[in-house]
C-alpha cells in the first residue's frame with residue numbers, strides 16, 4: 559500500500575495530512591519493568607514514507623502535537639520514589 563492510497567491523520571489531534579512537510583513520526587516502546595535493560599523509550603523521526611507505513615508508527619502533525627506526545631510520555635514514565643520529600647523530587651525531575 560502506498561502512502562497516497564492511505565488516509566493519514568495525526569495521532570494526537572486528528573488533523574489530516576496533506577502535502578505539508580512538517581510532520582513527524584514517533585515510535586513509542588512500552589519497555590518492561592520486569593526485564594532489566596528494557597526501559598520505555600520514545601523516538602521521533604522526521605517524516606519519511608517508509609517509516610510512516612510501519613504498523614507501530616504514530617503520525618504527528620507538527621511541533622505542537624509532538625510536544626504533547628512527549629509531555630504525556632514523560633509524565634507517565636517518571637514518578638518520585640515512595641517517601642521522597644517533594645522538594646528533592648522536584649529537583650531531581652528538573
Ligand SMILES: [Zn+2]
Pocket residue numbers: 568569570571572573618619620623
Ligand atoms: Zn496534531
